[in-house]
Every structure is written in structure tokens, then in C-alpha cells.
Amino acid sequence: MGFSGSIYRQLQQISGKQNLTREREECLCYAYDATGTCFLPDAVIFPGSEKEVSLILKLASTENFIVVPRGAGSGMTGGSVPVNGGLVLVTTRMNQILDIDENNFIARVQPGVIVSDIHNRVEEKDLFYPPDPSSSSVCTIGGNIGECAGGPRAVKYGVTRDYVLGLRAVLPSGKVIQTGVRTAKGVAGYDLTRLIVGSEGTLAVVTEITLKLLPKPQTVKTMAVFFDSMQKAAETVSHTMRQAVVPRCIEYLDDASLHLVESSLSFALPEGVKALLIIELDGDGDKVEKDAKNIQNLCFSHDALEVMIAKDQAEAQKLWNARKALSPVMYKIATNKMNEDIVVPIDKIPDMVRVTQEIQKTSGLKVVSFGHAGDGNIHCNIMYHKADKDEFERAEKAVDDLFAATLKLGGTITGEHGVGMTKVKYLPQEIGGTQIELMKGIKRVFDPQNILNPGKIFH
């Protein structure tokens, strides 16, 4: 549509000329996310306060233009991509940690704060914010709220929704609400907090988040466990979870993933390795020591080739850096990937491994799998070249097969990336038409004009 001179001037007045742009080359920077899809916005605004967000949305309702909230643009399903154009509202200037309340174990933060900044700042005070998506060094907490981000530590600690006590948010009308509580418990009316968490910026623009914190675990122990088959690794995961020990992470890298990151590891891969588990324990020092021994024994009883325990935090960090680099490094294989974050029940992981091997065979495409095995959340990447129409079609077919198998195993098509734009057509297969009608009804209650991030989750 492009913005008329009058609306554009009003936006300039709200956030200042320097915080608004409609230059094509600048708009291009806010046209994509990690999916690689690209839809050009008509303008991009960087509000500095809740007040400005409110004025922008009020103007959007009056003038009936689209607003698409965006953090760092590291999403995996196009959640922040302006698929219908409009104004992209970037929260990165609202990047203050407002308060870390050590007595009550809560932090109040603005949406544009980088997640790893939260980790660092609270850990300085011996506190702990568990959710740790792989993009934590770049992604914003606002984006994590939008998609209900997970990450490796969810095995023990849960996901973003479990740490959001309350929100301040601006409705499409410009009205500001304060949801939830600043206390450990609260049930005053419907749970609007958790309704907004995971709503992918379609219901409200979050302007302040009250996070629940935990005491920082005393000790962390990181282990790398190597197997000569994916099957054995998968069975080890399912048996580890049956112990009375819940590791904070059980990550899984298949053969292809392992060789992609080989060069950035601080050790040589054992001969014949086909799968790696990264198992991380935390808690009381003595307890962690005892559990690590038990898990080591369990791994060997499942034919592990080798179990390496990181000597110190630096060595552990190197392992994690390699793991976290996986998502971008995969483009070495092909120019494009369909990255699906399916989840299956833990004891169905071995079945899922078989399914992905089968899909690789039938599609003739490379399928790279890694992910959060401890909660059954496998990131399955189907690699293809977009320019090759046949490859693209085979990749699409492979995704269809993958999702069908996932649902058949009692799983979900998205554990932590959300539906965004890429999974819109698959959502009805999982949740059915009645639920989608309810969700559309809820969307209308919050956003009767459909101006806030339209085209996401459902059509």
C-alpha cells in the first residue's frame, strides 16, 4: 500500500524522524526472518516506549493499516515477516532490563532485550532464567514470548510460557493491558498471559514482561556421548528419561549434523561415530557427580562408543557453540532448508529416526536431524535448492510425509517455532477446524479489524 504523507508524518511525530523509514534498502532488512522468505514492508518503525507503541496502534486502527511486531527476526516460521506488507514495528530500542528483584525471584524486562543479556545479568546475582533457545545471543525476549520459545533446557525446566508471570501489552486499539501477576500464583480471570504467549504477535504487542527466576544451579556438568548408530542413541534417550534423574538437556546430533560441526569441536570424533548426545546435568555438586556416573553407566550399557565429560565450563561452552552453530552452518549442504521442529513422545524417538531415514531415501534429499531429544523435539531439516523446482517439490512432499508420520506417532508439528506463515496449511491437520474457528474468534475479540500481523497461524 505505501503510507500516505499524512500518516507517515504522524508516525514521525510519534517516534521521531530518525526512528522511522520507508527507504527500500532499509525496509529490505526487515522483510525476512530465518526462514529466508522475503516480503517487503511499507515502512519500519522503532518505537522507544509503550506510550509510542500505543499511539502507533491507535493510529493503525484509525487509519486501518497493518502492523507487524518484530524482535530480532530470528524466527523459523515467518512469524515476523510482513506477508501482507504494512508497518513493521521493531522492538529493539525497548531493550531495558527494568528490574531484577532478588527477594521475589522476578525480573521485569522490555521486549527488545536480548535473551542472553537476561541470562548474564540474572546469573551475576546467582539467579537463573532457564529458557535458552539456540539463537539466544541474538533473539529478543519479545520474540521468545511471541513464539513461546523452548530450547535445550526445556527437558528439566519447561519453556518460555512457564516463566512468564505477567505482561504489559498494547491491544490493536492502542489500549494498554496488564495481565497476570507479579507473584508466584494467580488465577484472577481467564489466563490472558498464556494466551498472548505463543500468539505470534497477532493479539497484542508486548511492552513489558515479568519473568519468574530460579536460584542459579550450583554445578553444571556437560557430557558428550558417542554412538555408532542413531537407533542406539535414541534408545538411550528414552531410557535415560526413565531414571529418577532429569538432565537439564539431552541434545541429539545425527551423523550429518556431526560432520557439519566437526571442525569446530575441540576433540576428534571417535571412529565409526554416527550420533552424538550432549547430556547436561545441573544442581547440587555431589548429586550431579553421582548422577553423571549413573548416566555414564547407562550409556555404556547401550553400547556408547565413548563418553567424554567436559573438564570445565570453557570446554562445555565449545561443545554448545558447535551445537548452536548448526542451524546456519547447514547451508553448506544446500541453499535452502525446510526446518521443522516436530515433537514426538520420548519413547517414539527411535520410530521417528526410522521415519526420517525413510524420507531421506524416498525424497532423494539430504535430511539432517538434531535437536532436543530429551523432550522428543527433533529439528528435522530437509535440504534442497530452491532454484531446482523438482527438488523444491520433493522437499514439500517430504514435509507432508514428516508431519503425517509425526501426528500418527502422537506428536505435534511444532514444538517451539510456532505456526507463523510456513505451517498455516498444516495446522488444521493437527488441531481440526473447530479449534481453528475458536482461535479466529479470539483473534477477532482482540483485533476486530485484523490489522495486527494478519496472515499468520490461520487464514
Added chain:
Amino acid sequence: MGFSGSIYRQLQQISGKQNLTREREECLCYAYDATGTCFLPDAVIFPGSEKEVSLILKLASTENFIVVPRGAGSGMTGGSVPVNGGLVLVTTRMNQILDIDENNFIARVQPGVIVSDIHNRVEEKDLFYPPDPSSSSVCTIGGNIGECAGGPRAVKYGVTRDYVLGLRAVLPSGKVIQTGVRTAKGVAGYDLTRLIVGSEGTLAVVTEITLKLLPKPQTVKTMAVFFDSMQKAAETVSHTMRQAVVPRCIEYLDDASLHLVESSLSFALPEGVKALLIIELDGDGDKVEKDAKNIQNLCFSHDALEVMIAKDQAEAQKLWNARKALSPVMYKIATNKMNEDIVVPIDKIPDMVRVTQEIQKTSGLKVVSFGHAGDGNIHCNIMYHKADKDEFERAEKAVDDLFAATLKLGGTITGEHGVGMTKVKYLPQEIGGTQIELMKGIKRVFDPQNILNPGKIFH
């Protein structure tokens, strides 16, 4: 209204003659909950399956009559009381534990299962379902879902919402939905699961619940700590939570509560005691031992009169039985109570203690406080005789003062009992008109005819 012969006959056909009644004396049994308020239903039905629930609601939509879902009727805010008459739908016949899946740490249960039956059955398999409201030996899991029940273990483990992975539920139209996932993670669309949890039976009738389970903690240690002032006990709570140890419970009993249960304790109260903390630790044996010592030292450094550690489970159980009996035993003081489950930030508990003492003075009424101090959740009981109009008015004024002080301290008016009918008039003070309008909008999406438990949460 009373049911016409034709509708009544159709209901008889759905659930069988023996599972439906409109006899006044039988209806009376389903006219109240633990608040003591009484509104007579027109009929009571006991469906035996989801199919029957669906047919009942379909008929209710067609014929436009009210349906009020009910579990055991142990609620504290009138959530299941048929304030506008209609058909009470009692879920107690749907009382099957359908599946306990040890490999995937989940249980599937029907809404009428008694919560302590879930505890017992999963613990036999070395699993653990943490939420444990005081009424657990009588209340149903469906009611716990409706109100998002909490209980003492929420300090460490969170509340009901944190253990509900997915639901099957019947909408007022009779349509059945299946929300959420059967896996550890899932973000497929808006979070309808947690929207229904805590919605007090106003959005849908839950017919099946998928619960997340944990490994059963190896050891549990229960301590009774006595103080000569409520203030010192409150300060100890706030300081305990600053340790890197999170007890699974920190319960608090004031002077009045203590003397109410004195006769059922297995030990004599120490001289001069004015407050008791019950602190319970769980986890690995050695770690629990170490933590118990640390906490004992901390308590003595806050002038504890005495710290008793339960020798065995039987002794601990006796302490808990006394604690859990508190709610009913309070009627020894007066015929009625206003039982408010306020929550304040943990470090504001000492302030809240001062407030309740002040309210006791100004109202001239006995105020008995106990509750889940570890998460700031105080059950504050204002005792009065309903027949005494002046006492009733003073009690109402005392509640106004209590809520005003709670909100001023950054708290919430309900931690785990819900709004029901008793807090409808107070809700706007906490969450404001805009949020209430959103909630009403959501209610209309689910229940356009307003036939499901009307008159609750908001007018």
C-alpha cells in the same frame, strides 16, 4: 425455570433415568460448595461419557438452558454453584484413570477422578503428580482444572496449569475439541489448553485430561518450626527463599490456626508459640539431609523456638492432616468465614501479617491466617456469624480492606481459588475494565448463548 417434560425425558434418554434427578432434596445436595452459598438447580445429571456430555450440551444449546459443571463441590468461591439455576452436570461418574504412560511421563484421566487417587496410582509406579490442594482426598481433577488449583507444593513445583499438557473438552454447542499436546512441548496455535484451565467451567466441559508427571522424589523430609511471633516466621520464609534451596512446601499457621488444630497434633506446642512453619524438602537423600541442616540453622538464626523434624512418614502425615483439617475446623470460631486466598510478593509477607493484625483490630472480628507462605499465598479467614447483620457488614468491610492492601502490595486477590461468584465485584479492581471486556469477548466466542455456568468471573 424447571425442566419441561420433553427436555427432561430427552436428558433421561441421554444418561439413563437413574443418572438424572429433579427431586428437591437431591437437588439441594448440589446447590452449594465450600463457601456455604446455596442456589437450587432445576435438575442434576451424572453423565457417564464424553458422548453423553456432548449430547447434553447440544440439547442445552438447542433448548437454551443453563448447564453448570461440577466436580466434588469443594470450591471456595462458588464456581460450581448454580447461581442462575439450570442443570448441574456432575462429572463424578467419569472417574477413570485411563492410562499411566511410564515411558513418556504422562497420565490420561477423566475429570471425575479424585486427585489423591491420581497421587496414589502414579506414586505406585514411582511417578509424581505435584499439585496437592488441601481438599485432595475429596476434590476432582476436573475441578482442579476449572479453578487451576495450587496447594502447598506449588513453591517448588508450580500449579495445575503447569501439569496440563492437553485436554479433551465439549463446547457449549456440543462439539468436542482436543487441545494441546501429548508431548513435552507444543505451540500449534493459541494456547487453548491454558485458556480452559482456570476458566471455572465457563468455556467448556473438560472430559479428558493429559497430565505431565515427574519422577517421584527419592526422599521427603518434613520439619515443624515454631516461633514466638508471626513477624519472625514471616521473615524466615522470605529469607529461606533466598537460599539456593527451594523447599517443596513452606506452610504457615498463625496463632489462632495453631490452637485450632492443637488437639490433633502428635506433640505438645512449645511454650509461648505464636506461629508455625511446616517446611518440606524433597529430592536426593544426601542433598535433602544437607539442606535440612542449613534450613534448621537459618531458622534458629531467626529466633525459632524449636525445630522438629518428622521421624518418619507417619509423623509427617499427622502434621499434614492437622494442616489440611484447618479449613473445616475453623467453624469452631464462628458459623461463617470469608476465606480469601490472597497472594503477595514473598518479601511482603511481613507487611501482610501487619495488615491482617490491623484488620482484626479495626473489624473486631477474628482473623485466622494460614497458607502457602513459600509462594506468598496466604489464606486469610475473616470469621463472622451470618445471622448477625452488623458482623456481616464488618466482615465485608474487612475483605474490602484486605484486598485493597493486597493490591497495594503488588499482589493478587486470588492465588488458587478463582473468582467464582464471590469475587466478581472485586475483579475489576485488580485487572481493569479492558481485560474484563476481552474475557467477556472470549466467553462469547466459546459460548454465544451464555448457557455454560453464567454469572461467574464477570457479569
